[in-house]
Amino acid sequence: MSKPFIALCPEITRTNALHLMDWLEDECVIRYLSDSRHVSRFIEQVIGRVQLPILTHLFNQSGRFFMAYDRHDVPVGFVRLVKTGTDCEIVLAIGNRDNWGRKLGASAIREGMKLAFFDMRAEKLIAKIHPDNTRSVNAFLRCGFLLQGETPTLQSFSMTSARYFRLLRDNAVGHPTGIHVTESDKARLRNLVAMEQGPTVFELEHEIERAIVVDARQVARSVITMNSRALLHLNNEKVEVSLVYPKDADDSAGKLSVFSDIGTAILGYQEGDAIDWRISDQTHRIRIEKVLYQPEAAGDFHL
Template structure:
């Protein structure tokens, strides 16, 4: 069975706004959403007043708004992140009730945490949940949040950046779902991350932080390390690529920058692994068929 998958996308279209209105008319969806009436009224006013196909700038007033997509690129909910000082608050809704119980909320929480801590550089992430919303309470607790305060109707949970990073590293420590990166590659990528910015750098930083760090001489021969050459399947398209640093990429699919969507996705995975990853405006299935060349296996430790 496939693991739950959610990607968060910042672009909000008029069609998305209409979908949001449909969700917010469902009492089951809005039952525990404290500001549902305000949000619904705002969306209705936007649709009536603004005749634009893209409404992202309006939805990002006072915070950042993301549509949550499943692996089939179908919108199933939304996440809103509001930064106040060093703290950030998350509001999460799975609007399509047909997807309740599929653990998509937990997946959306993980994606929201990644954005809050790596992109928005929050020190603490907060979630305020109705005391009767058992499904959300469980999802946030299982994601590492701890109870901070409570009233008879509302529970406030939080997670600090230090705890988030520790849990992120521990989650792959057993090797069952982890990726591998050599000590040399991690040091070089750390220098790169200190200089670069952008959404794809957020994903790369997340992958580097969660990776299991290994001695270059002990990394398995079938792992995709930096400057490796591998055969991939991108959905049904076969590709043969070199995973390189940005300065070595030439814009072709043969030399793939580690800062690109597919480049970040394959770093640290091994032959036979398959990854769902959002590339540009859609989710792609990336299969690593064969590692043709790995610098460490060839003894080329200078690369």
């Protein structure tokens, strides 16, 4: 059975808006969404007056809005993040009831945490949930949130950045596959991340922080470390690539920067691992077939 997979995408299309309207007409979906009626009317008005294919800017006026896609690139729900000061509130829904029970909600929460703590730099992430909404309560508890306060009609759960990073490093926030990086690679990558900006940087930072750190002389030969060369299956195509630092990148020669989508995706994985990763608005299946060269295995510790 495939592990649950969710990718959060910031672009909101007109078709996405129609999906949202359908979901927000389902009483079971909106039962515990406090502002669902308002949102539904807003979407209806937007579709009526704005004849644009992309509506992203309209959905981000009071926070950041993301469509949630499954591994088949089908929209299954949404996540909204609203930052006030150093705190951030998360609201989410899995819109199609056929997807309930597949743990997609927990996957969406984990992706929301990644954005809140790495991209938005929140110090605390808060979820306000009706106590009868047991699916949501259980999903947030599984992801490590703690009960912060409650009333008869509302429970407030929170995750601090310190707790999130501790759980991330302990591999306790539900990632299906662990990855390994060497101490020297992690130090160099952290320095690079500190100087970079862009949509893929927070993804790389997340991967670095969740990785299991190993000594360069003890890392398994089957692991993709920096400057390794590997044979991949990208969907159904075999591709030979080298994972390099940005200054050495050359796409025409198969030298992929660690800041590229595929470069970030394969860092730290090993032979036999398979990864679902969203690249250019499409989810790709990447399988590591063989590590052809690894600097540590070859004794090239200077690389």
